[in-house]
Amino acid sequence: xxxFKSLPGFREFYPEDFAERRFLFQVWRQVARRFGxxxxxxxxxxxxxxxxxxxxxxxxxxxxxxxxxxxxxISLRPELTPxxxxxxxxxxxxxxxxxxxxxxxxxxxxxxxxxxxxxCFTQLNADIxxxxxxxxxxxxxxxxxxxxxxxxxxxxxxxxxxxxRNIWVLYLEAQGFAAQSAKILEIVDKWERMPExxxxxxxxxxxxxxxxxxxxxxxxxxxxxxxxxxxxxxQKVPVNSKLHEALEARIRDWTELxxxxxAMGIGGYIEMDLSIVRGLAYYTGFVFEVFDRxxxxxxxxxxxxxxSLIQKMxxxxxxxxxxxxxxxxxxxxxxxxGLMPRLVxxxxxxxxxxxxxxxxxxxxxxxxxxxxxxAVDYSLRSQAFGKQFKAASASGARFAFIYxxxxxEKGVVKVRNLSDRSExxxxxxxxxxxxxxxLG
RNA sequence: GUGGCUAUAGCUCAGUUGGUUAGAGCACCGGUUUGUGGUACCGGGGGUCGCGGGUUCGAAUCCCGUUAGCCACCCCA
Numbered sequence: 072x073x074x075f076k077s078l079p080g081f082r083e084f085y086p087e088d089f090a091e092r093r094f095l096f097q098v099w100r101q102v103a104r105r106f107g108x109x110x111x112x113x114x115x116x117x118x119x120x121x122x123x124x125x126x127x128x129x130x131x132x133x134x135x136x137x138x139x140x141x142x143x144x145i146s147l148r149p150e151l152t153p154x155x156x157x158x159x160x161x162x163x164x165x166x167x168x169x170x171x172x173x174x175x176x177x178x179x180x181x182x183x184x185x186x187x188x189x190x191c192f193t194q195l196n197a198d199i200x201x202x203x204x205x206x207x208x209x210x211x212x213x214x215x216x217x218x219x220x221x222x223x224x225x226x227x228x229x230x231x232x233x234x235x236r237n238i239w240v241l242y243l244e245a246q247g248f249a250a251q252s253a254k255i256l257e258i259v260d261k262w263e264r265m266p267e268x269x270x271x272x273x274x275x276x277x278x279x280x281x282x283x284x285x286x287x288x289x290x291x292x293x294x295x296x297x298x299x300x301x302x303x304x305x306q307k308v309p310v311n312s313k314l315h316e317a318l319e320a321r322i323r324d325w326t327e328l329x330x331x332x333x334a335m336g337i338g339g340y341i342e343m344d345l346s347i348v349r350g351l352a353y354y355t356g357f358v359f360e361v362f363d364r365x366x367x368x369x370x371x372x373x374x375x376x377x378x379s380l381i382q383k384m385x386x387x388x389x390x391x392x393x394x395x396x397x398x399x400x401x402x403x404x405x406x407x408x409g410l411m412p413r414l415v416x417x418x419x420x421x422x423x424x425x426x427x428x429x430x431x432x433x434x435x436x437x438x439x440x441x442x443x444x445x446a447v448d449y450s451l452r453s454q455a456f457g458k459q460f461k462a463a464s465a466s467g468a469r470f471a472f473i474y475x476x477x478x479x480e481k482g483v484v485k486v487r488n489l490s491d492r493s494e495x496x497x498x499x500x501x502x503x504x505x506x507x508x509x510l511g
Numbered sequence: 512g513u514g515g516c517u518a519u520a521g522c523u524c525a526g527u528u529g530g531u532u533a534g535a536g537c538a539c540c541g542g543u544u545u546g547u548g549g550u551a552c553c554g555g556g557g558g559u560c561g562c563g564g565g566u567u568c569g570a571a572u573c574c575c576g577u578u579a580g581c582c583a584c585c586c587c588a
Contacts, residue, residue, distance in 0.1 A: 079579075126588055132512090133586075150588050178588095183512080185582065264584090350588050369587085395588080426545060453545080460548035475546060489548070 080182075080190025090414040092193070095398055096175055098221040099195045106214045108173040108197055113154035115177065119144040124383065125153045126352055135179045135190075147179035151196045152380070152393065159200055160386025168201030171210075187369040187400040198393030200381065205324050207392050208357050208376070209331035215361065215372060215394055216337045222401070223410045226339045229371060233359045234347035235325070236375075238301070241318055242292055245308040246285065251277050259289060260348045293346050298325050301343075328357065353377045357392070363404055371404070372396035417467035419510060421489075422449035422474060423459040429474040436472070436484070436499060443503040464489060470509065472502070 077083055084092060100110065119136050136146035148154060151174055159170060174196045181190060197214055199207040212231065219229055239259070243252040254277050258270055265273075274289075275282040288308065295301050305318060332338050349358045358375030362368075374394025381389035405411040420440065424433045433449060440447045448466060450459050463471045473485035473494075483496040486505065497505045 076579080122588085129586095130588075133588090152588075180587080182586070184580085185584095188587080352588080373588090423547080455544055456546045457544050457548075460546095462548085464548040471548080473547080477546085485547095487547075492548085494547090 078190070080184045082189065082191070087413070087415070090416075091402060091411055092398070094412060094414050095222075095401065096193075099173075099175055099218060099396075102218045102221045103173040103195070103197060103214065105217070106171070106210065108171045108214070110174060111155075111158070111172050112174050112176055113148075113151065113158060115148055115179075116145055117148055117154060119146045121153045121157070122146055122149060125156075125380070126350075133180050133182055135181050149180045150178055150395065151176060151194065152198075152377070152395075153384070155196070155198060155393075156380045156384040156386075156391075159389065159391075160381045160384035163381060163386040163389055166201070169207065170198075170200040172200075173197040187403060189399055193398040195396040195398075196393060197396075198391060200389055200391040202392075203378070203390035205328035205331060205357070207390075208328055209335060211374070211392055211394060212332060212341075212359065213335045213337060215374075215396070216335075216340050218396065219361070219371070222405055224404070224408070227364060228404075228408070229361055229363050230340050230342055231359050231361050232342050232344040232347045233328075233357065234343075234345045234349075235321070235357050236348060236354050237321055237356050238325075239292075239345065239348065241314060241321060242288075242305070242308065245305065245310050245314055246281075246288060248278060248285070255285070255289070256348045259293070259346060262289075262293065262346055295345055296343050298322060298329065298343075301325070349373060349375060353380055355379060359394070361396075368400050368404060371400050415467055417446070417469070418448050419445040419468065420447050420470045420472050420506060421459075421463035421466050421468035422447065422472045423456060423463060424449060424453070425456075425473075425475040427453060429476060429479055432479055432499070433472075433474045436474075436502060440503060440506065443507075445503070445506055470506070 082088075103110070119131070119134070122130055122134060130149070134146045134149055136144065139145050155172070155174070159166065159172075175193065176196075177191055178194050179191050182188065184190060195218070197211065199211055212233075215231070236256070239256060240249065240252050243249060243255055248255060255274070258265070258273055258277075261270065271282060271286060274286055278285050291307070292304050295304055302322065310318060329338070329341070329343075332341050347358055347360050348354075349360070354375040355378040356376035359373065360370045361372040362370055372394050374392070376390070376392040378388075378390040380391060381387065402411065422433045422437055424430050430453070437447050437449060448468070450462060454462075460471065469489060471487040471489055473487060475485070478484050478496065481496070483498050484502065485494050486497050486502075486509070487494045488509075
């Protein structure tokens with residue numbers, strides 16, 4: 072065995088593995104186009120600054136970054152959104168709105184691997200830019216659901232946890248902690264993972280004596296599952312008139328969003344769950360994550376609204392919402408459910424060649440057939456008929472063309488249907504036409 | 512970055528209290544088969560037993576180290 076191994080977290084795709092990938096990407100592209108999204112891509116390698124600008128300096132430890140020969144600090148992209156932001160910012164005023172774009176590309180993160188997480192993975196990114204209202208979220212979430220449905224997954228398999236950073240800020244503001252909201256949301260983010268005592272201590276260091284009271288209010292908010300419960304939660308905190316207006320507006324957004332998702336027929340996939348807050352740095356409104364119902368896997372996808380990124384990239388004010396969907400967890404789940412088809416490249420015809428003299432005719436016809444667009448193969452070596460038929464079956468070809476001395480004397484080849492074993496003689500010149508008919 | 516478990520053929524795994532040339536099934540190649548294919552029979556190739564060191568007359572087996580993988584934590588854009 073070779074001493075050269077692929078790098079940790081980087082995969083090799085043998086043909087049967089690659090077939091799985093192609094299947095995933097096919098569905099992604101098909102469904103995205105169905106929704107009117109256009110495909111784009113950006114550079115895999117970017118300046119380190121681009122990613123730091125969006126996510127802060129700490130991110131460097133999780134990047135594949137290095138100095139190039141020109142002394143530039145660069146990094147393989149850990150995500151596509153900064154690149155998208157720059158691309159859209161550069162042409163923002165010339166782009167028809169809404170901008171509905173998607174991309175399928177490799178991303179790189181220097182992290183310890185575990186189930187569902189590698190160092191190089193492929194992500195579908197879909198974004199809608201230029202629309203501030205919930206109609207963009209409705210469209211995007213509908214796309215997300217149809218993609219999973221496209222793989223045969225349904226309501227019993229996955230669901231979307233839907234949350235809202237705006238409503239959290241309003242809630243904390245009402246309690247007088249607007250300035251501390253980022254830190255408090257960090258506690259919310261770790262609510263299920265962090266031991267209660269540690270979380271309470273942490274909270275105390277942020278809000279001081281009000282810790283007990285705030286803790287209870289967080290707990291109550293996390294139990295909210297409906298708009299009615301949401302309104303009720305706000306009745307227990309002091310809401311001044313200015314806040315009241317913002318709150319009313321936000322509740323109208325929520326209503327529009329949920330009604331729209333119902334209208335799309337995907338209400339059954341949505342669960343209001345304010346424990347989702349996600350990457351605190353740049354999300355500005357609704358955020359969401361997709362999980363399998365069994366919750367045995369990492370999030371299948373995640374995203375949300377990021378209304379200030381385009382400006383940050385030097386563009387005009389431009390609202391945006393998007394999601395990323397990785398190939399690793401998705402493939403795990405599809406395999407687990409038996410929903411990963413074994414796609415193999417199949418041939419239209421396999422040429423069975425009698426001997427060296429017949430080979431001349433076979434090579435000639437193979438070339439003609441291939442130029443006509445058919446997938447055709449034959450044995451590179453002179454082999455017994457039985458051997459060649461075995462190879463023909465294994466290749467998945469639908470037909471075998473038999474080049475025997477008897478046939479060629481008559482100017483025909485025998486066309487054998489490999490599934491029903493029927494045979495007919497066809498003049499060589501007519502092979503492309505006949506094959507086209509046979510394949511339907 | 513931290514911790515636990517694992518490592519024998521391309522894959523799934525056997526391998527006795529340490530014992531002589533490390534096995535099986537599947538897969539692959541060849542044959543039975545220059546005129547008919549998923550079955551059958553026969554044969555073949557393929558291993559530094561993850562790597563390095565130690566104990567021993569002798570190590571896949573015991574000990575130490577190391578690397579990689581898996582799982583969880585941290586993180587998760």
